[in-house]
Every structure is written in structure tokens, then in C-alpha cells.
Amino acid sequence: MIPLEVLLTFFAASLLLALAPGPDNIFVLTQSALHGRTSGLVVTLGLCTGLIVHTLGVALGVAVIFQASAVAFTALKLLGAGYLLYLAWQIFRASATRIEAARSNRLSYKKLYSRGIIMNVTNPKVSIFFLAFLPQFTDPALGSVALQTGLLGLLFILSALLVFGGIALVAGSLGAWLNRSTQLQKGMNWLTGSVFIGLALKLVTTER
Numbered sequence: 001m002i003p004l005e006v007l008l009t010f011f012a013a014s015l016l017l018a019l020a021p022g023p024d025n026i027f028v029l030t031q032s033a034l035h036g037r038t039s040g041l042v043v044t045l046g047l048c049t050g051l052i053v054h055t056l057g058v059a060l061g062v063a064v065i066f067q068a069s070a071v072a073f074t075a076l077k078l079l080g081a082g083y084l085l086y087l088a089w090q091i092f093r094a095s096a097t098r099i100e101a102a103r104s105n106r107l108s109y110k111k112l113y114s115r116g117i118i119m120n121v122t123n124p125k126v127s128i129f130f131l132a133f134l135p136q137f138t139d140p141a142l143g144s145v146a147l148q149t150g151l152l153g154l155l156f157i158l159s160a161l162l163v164f165g166g167i168a169l170v171a172g173s174l175g176a177w178l179n180r181s182t183q184l185q186k187g188m189n190w191l192t193g194s195v196f197i198g199l200a201l202k203l204v205t206t207e208r
Helices: 004-019 023-035 037-060 063-068 070-092 096-102 109-121 124-137 145-178 182-205
Strands: none
Touching: 004 124, 004 145, 023 037, 023 109, 023 145, 023 182, 037 109, 037 124, 037 145, 070 109, 070 124, 070 182, 124 145
């Protein structure tokens, strides 16, 4: 069993890392502002589901492939960037009428949850980060490294839930204010689309 002091150190580091500005918390921020607190929390659950995939990948050694293979890394990177550009294109196409209608017909929770998963899973930097970060807190002398990795992954997911959930609650209040004005919401849509494009460009230009 991993010593308690090691787990507490890891959890504190995970909270700080979740607070650092990055694609995931920016994604929660923009989606919460556009669609409300509950929608932001659903996106958060999607992102954390993606973290489960990354945790399993590291525990099973799959993440090593993305660290060792430039082709695999590039392919997943382009897939993630393409999805972000697709989301930006959808947002830019939204007219004032469609935005007005969106107040009573928001994106389904299933779609928002799926967006969160895809956003996280298609970012190979997360897998490589987990591969570099989690093993530092494991010790083969304490038993199965795979089980230790799984436990650390769950702790990291808990920290992400706390931080991203807090962002969703705060940004959701902004969304309620934006919904009072079609022009403000349209401006927020364009801002969100621009953020997605920026994230896509950042993802494309990242190196292993």
C-alpha cells in the first residue's frame, strides 16, 4: 500500500496541476458559461472519464506507444485538433436565431459528456504526462505497480473533479447572465470558437 504521506503529497500536486490553465479547464469554463452549471459539470464528468482511459493506458503500458511512436502521437494529436476545429465551426455557424432558440433547447447532456471524453482522450500529452507523473509515486516494493498506478489515477481524477467542478459552478453563473442577451451570448460563442481554434493550434504544435 502506498504510504499516506505519499498519497497526500500526490493529491496536493494533482490539485495544483488541475488549477494550472490548460485545455481541459478552459473547455469546462467555456462550456459552463455557454450552457450553464449543470452542463459544465457533465463536461467535467466526461473529461474525468477520459482520465480513466489514460490511467488504464499507463497501468497497462499502452501510453508508452505514444511516447515511443511519432506516428501514433501525431495521429492522435491531429484527431484531437480536428475535433476542436469541428466544434469551433459549429459554434461560428450559430446565428442569432439559433442562439435564441438554444436557450430553451440546449445541447443534450449526452453530447456534452461525449465532448468531454473526446476532448481528453484525444490529447496525447495527457497520456505522456500520466506516464511521466504517476510512476514517480509508485514503488515496486509495495506491490503491484499497476494497482498503485490505478489508485494514483483515481486520486488525480478526484482532484480534477473538485477543481473543474468548482470552475463549472462559477462559470455557470456567468452563463446565466449571458443568457439575458442574445448579443452577449453570440459574442461568447465567437469567443468560445476562437478559444477552440487556439487550443487546436496549440495541440497541433505540441511536441512529445
